[in-house]
Amino acid sequence: MQLKNRTVVIIGGSSGIGFATAELAQAEGATVVITGRDPDKLDRAAQQLGAVRTAIVDITNETDVQQLMLQLDHIDHLIVLGASLASGKVVDTPLQELTRPIHERILGAVYAVRHAAPRMSDGSITLTSGLFSTRPIPGMTMAATAVGGIEAMSRALALELAPIRVNAIAPGYIDTPLLQAAFTDQYESVVKAQAATLPVKCIGTAQEAARAILFLMTTRFITGEVLHLDGGGRYV
Numbered sequence: 024m025q026l027k028n029r030t031v032v033i034i035g036g037s038s039g040i041g042f043a044t045a046e047l048a049q050a051e052g053a054t055v056v057i058t059g060r061d062p063d064k065l066d067r068a069a070q071q072l073g074a075v076r077t078a079i080v081d082i083t084n085e086t087d088v089q090q091l092m093l094q095l096d097h098i099d100h101l102i103v104l105g106a107s108l109a110s111g112k113v114v115d116t117p118l119q120e121l122t123r124p125i126h127e128r129i130l131g132a133v134y135a136v137r138h139a140a141p142r143m144s145d146g147s148i149t150l151t152s153g154l155f156s157t158r159p160i161p162g163m164t165m166a167a168t169a170v171g172g173i174e175a176m177s178r179a180l181a182l183e184l185a186p187i188r189v190n191a192i193a194p195g196y197i198d199t200p201l202l203q204a205a206f207t208d209q210y211e212s213v214v215k216a217q218a219a220t221l222p223v224k225c226i227g228t229a230q231e232a233a234r235a236i237l238f239l240m241t242t243r244f245i246t247g248e249v250l251h252l253d254g255g256g257r258y259v
């Protein structure tokens with residue numbers, strides 16, 4: 024019970040990596056708060072988890088984020104996962120769409136940190152980077168820019184917010200609804216092809232990502248770190 028009586032807030036906790044983290048944190052004794060934008064999805068997640076607090080939060084809306092944090096007396100661990108896979112080619116894509124990764128990932132993390140950190144005395148914040156920070160692909164330049172920024176933000180905040188620890192996870196291909204939605208009916212073949220290119224010969228699971236987040240939450244001597252969960256994907 025590594026998180027007994029700790030309050031863990033997971034922005035983007037209604038599916039995928041966030042949901043798996045909520046399950047694991049509960050099993051470790053935490054009081055868990057999960058958020059999402061879609062109320063039905065959030066309700067289904069809450070029913071599966073049982074004793075969990077929920078809040079509708081769009082991370083691009085600072086007021087949503089502020090309202091959530093105002094309801095909480097104290098926060099021990101904050102995990103910021105909520106974001107879409109938006110991007111598009113820099114030259115062809117309307118600016119509003121192009122800047123979405125910046126709004127969701129950079130400003131979203133800033134909103135979360137600004138309103139959560141004053142309610143934290145120590146504990147940890149885990150932000151979300153991704154494989155694009157080290158292995159960019161055409162059409163995902165703004166997502167790569169945003170996740171690269173998140174890695175820099177984690178290091179800088181580790182100093183600025185100390186003794187609160189700040190780290191990031193950088194997932195590669197992880198089997199979640201986000202990935203399934205991205206590839207729809209080609210999902211199985213994409214997963215098979217990706218797995219074959221990786222040193223580990225499989226893609227990751229949400230539970231494996233959750234265990235990495237738990238490690239960052241519970242390891243007192245780790246801060247300003249980026250933990251890669253990509254099956255070696257950035258080297259091939």
Ligand SMILES: NC(=O)c1ccc[n+]([C@@H]2O[C@H](COP(=O)([O-])OP(=O)(O)OC[C@H]3O[C@@H](n4cnc5c(N)ncnc54)[C@H](OP(=O)(O)O)[C@@H]3O)[C@@H](O)[C@H]2O)c1
Pocket residue numbers: 034035036037038039040041058059060061062064065080081082083104105106107108127151152153154193194195196197198199200201202
């Ligand atoms: N799966 C992968 O292969 C992979 C790889 C690299 C990075 N990541 C990153 O890891 C994070 C979690 O991904 P996942 O695969 O677990 O995705 P997921 O299953 O789609 O879960 C995303 C969660 O975030 C919420 N969310 C999405 N957009 C949001 C927004 N604008 N504001 C607030 N909440 C939002 C979703 O609920 P609602 O839709 O109801 O809001 C859901 O709870 C994302 O940042 C993703 O980019 C994933």
